[in-house]
Amino acid sequence: MGIFVKSKQPPAWLKWPAAMLSGGLVGLMFAPFNATFLVWIAVIPLLYAIWSVDAKTAKRRAAKGFALGYLGGVIAFGIELFWLTEVSTLGAVLLPLYLAIFWGMFGAFAATLGNPRRSRAKPILLALYLGAVWGGLEWLRSWLFTGFGWNGLGIAFHDTRLIAQSADLLGVTGLSMLAVFFQSAWLYSAQSSANKTTAARTLGITAVILAVVIGYGFWRIQSEKKRVAVPLKALLVQLNIPQEASQRLWDGLKVNLSYEDETAKAMESLKPGDAPDWVLWPESALGGEIFRTSDGEWGEWEQNTSTILNVRRGYPPFTIIYGSNEIEAESTEGQLYRKNGGHVYNALAIRSPENDLQTFHKHHLVIFGETIPFIDSMPWLKKIYAEQAGAEWGGSFTPGDSFEPLTAQTSGGQEIGIIPSICFEDTVPRLNRRFVRSGPQVIVNVTNDGWFGESQAADQHFNNALFRAIELRRPMLRCANTGVSAALDSTGSLLQPLTGKRQVLTDATGSHFTSGGLLTKVMVPLNPATTLYATIGDWGIITVALAGFILALVSRQQGVTD
Incomplete structure (x- = not known):
């Protein structure tokens, strides 16, 4: 099980407040609060809660991890999307309930394949797998059912100009991956203090990676200034x-x-x-x-x-x-x-x-703003629109x-x-x-x-x-x-x-x-410049996410069995 040391388990009731705390911290990262510095620590309470999940089967661990992640997601998106109440209270409730599913999926992964207790992967690699899967799930929600990629974790770097420049590689979702990678590595190291050498090496690698990201940002800014x-x-x-x-x-x-x-x-x-x-x-x-x-x-x-x-x-x-x-x-x-x-x-x-x-x-097109799918076969959707928007439906754009x-x-x-x-x-x-x-x-x-x-x-x-x-x-x-x-x-x-x-x-x-x-x-x-993201688009983050999931699966299969 790698270097992870089984520490004293937190009380079961504490896991839920920890998940809620992460949701609240993520919500505070965005306007109107703009506490963007929280991007470095916001996911840690959720990971701490999920990693402490214990059950006899992987299926039950996944279910508990999903529930914790889902709870955190509901809190986060509920705070971030409160502005939807300006046009639809129903939308302000339903959209967070849907978007939280992707946090729940991350929770299921982190409780099983991404759990240090269940993997032989080295700390830095497991952190990379966790970051990759988080990034892949952010991409998925930006694409599925036309997508809503609003406020991925990486958006919090909008006022951190040097780090933001790396978005030209895998897109802003790559910055979300980076944030979860760092937090996973730091928490893993903190909970693996029995092997101080490995923990110190992990922290050292994250410091080097952060320095490279900052250096890349400085180089990119200077190179853009020099263009004719x-x-x-x-x-x-x-x-x-x-x-x-x-x-x-x-x-x-x-x-x-x-x-x-x-x-x-x-x-x-x-x-x-x-x-x-x-x-x-x-x-x-x-x-x-x-x-x-x-x-x-x-x-x-x-x-x-x-x-x-x-x-x-x-x-x-x-x-x-x-x-x-x-x-x-x-x-x-x-x-x-x-x-x-x-x-x-x-x-x-x-x-x-x-x-x-x-x-x-x-x-x-904005669903329920510029188009309503299936409205011809389900005319009652017009009534919902009229009740929420205060105006009759005028027809869909093409x-x-x-x-x-x-x-x-x-x-x-x-x-x-x-x-x-x-x-x-x-x-x-x-x-x-x-x-x-x-x-x-x-x-x-x-x-x-x-x-x-x-x-x-x-x-x-x-x-x-x-x-x-x-x-x-x-x-x-x-x-x-x-x-x-x-x-x-x-x-x-x-x-x-x-x-x-x-x-x-x-x-x-x-x-x-x-x-x-x-x-x-x-x-x-x-x-x-012709950027990597402009060239390959979302295939970069998709490939990294799939690789992270597969390698985590391989590590799990070679590790502990139920």
């Missing part, structure tokens, strides 16, 4: 339109006029020579739909056309990027009409200075299917590729990476977190999203209606390259729940 890059200036405009669930509380005309006024106000405040290359408005910024035929003919609501003409008038040419709905249309006698049975898309639109149009259709990047130019004529994302698609790394190409690129996200009021949802969303800039080594521009409007460089930094000021739109009190415009500047590498 072109400047891109983008004006982000945010209105902070009040909203109740899916319903905006302003009418369409007021929204359009407000975008005109706020954009003009921001443009007038700029210094000479600071004219933006791009102006960004958020998701579903303009209410009138874009009608587009299969051969590319298009038109849109007259008020939208007027608004875009008005914001351009009197200023140097710029590209405008904004969110709108797009309708599949057909042309009859020069008029555009919605095609019979035509699709409706949540779209990101790009209008060049010459008024050429490109659109991207959102891929990853998911997009193109993975071709969009393009836009700077005022100097440099063409920039755009990796598009809408709403929480910027928290889905496997989707964003499919748009990566050689040459200069920027990640552009338009979003609206207004569904969730002035809750912690917007901060959590942004902290999840910023890792896309690191994973892909592409700068990011992010424009929200209610949320966090900001610019990030390819290392995930908010700092403006010349002034060193944070590029995030806030009011005088530091709140991002405000209206206004923010001129941002990012340096776009002409030959950006």
Whole structure:
């Protein structure tokens, strides 16, 4: 059984508070608490409780481990996702109950194959197996049933810039694996004090690995600074339109006029020579739909056309990027009409200075927000939606299917590729990476977190999203209606390259729940790095997780029998 020394067992009742403590500590790692330092210790009480599980059969140990892990998960996700009560109390209960299953699966593994009492694996290897399986389960929940990968442990490194840089290897989930690896190794060493040499060696190896991770982060940041890059200036405009669930509380005309006024106000405040290359408005910024035929003919609501003409008038040419709905249309006698049975898309639109149009259709639709599976065969789901959202179901969007990047130019004529994302698609790394190409690129996200009021949802969303800039080594521009409007460089930094000021739109009190415009500047590498994550995607963490599970299984089979 390796070097693990059977210490005095904790009382049975203490295991449950220990699991709950881990859940609470993990919940406190994220906004609004942001106790991110807890990422180094939060899982230790849960591991201590699970490793002390004792039963005559592996099946019973797995069941007890699952129960402890599940309890911890319910507490963690209950705290993290409390903001769901803004739109659905039922959702705020059911989603944590579902997501906790993945913690329970980890608990079952840690109580059996990942238990030092049941394995001959060396401490450092067993810790690696535990970290790998945790990472694999985080990936699984980000993929299964369309996935919800929100707030993996690695997200807590959003304000630890040196360590965050390693996300370009296996994705941010690799950082979650790292956190569990360290905690498993430290706890194993603490409980194996009878063999002080091996325990000290284990701690020494973890220290070396941590030093390598920090060193890698420093090297990555320095190498990104040295890349030849072109400047891109983008004006982000945010209105902070009040909203109740899916319903905006302003009418369409007021929204359009407000975008005109706020954009003009921001443009007038700029210094000479600071004219933006791009102006960004958020998701579903303009209410009138874009009608587009299969051969590319298009038109849109007259008020939208007027608004875009008005914001351009009197200023140097710029590209405008904004969110709108797009309708599949057909042309009859020069008029555009919605095609019979035509699709409706949540779209990101790009209008060049010459008024050429490109659109991207959102891929990853929000269940019970933008689509309801099986609603035609189960119409009672409409009633549930109406009760929870306070509005009648208006029909599902159609998911997009193109993975071709969009393009836009700077005022100097440099063409920039755009990796598009809408709403929480910027928290889905496997989707964003499919748009990566050689040459200069920027990640552009338009979003609206207004569904969730002035809750912690917007901060959590942004902290999840910023890792896309690191994973892909592409700068990011992010424009929200209610949320966090900001610019990030390819290392995930908010700092403006010349002034060193944070590029995030806030009011005088530091709140991002405000209206206004923010001129941002990012340096776009002409030959950006090709990261391991961009190349292999989630296959890296999947392979590591499977290898960890299989090696743990082999170690168990060679070890203690029931």
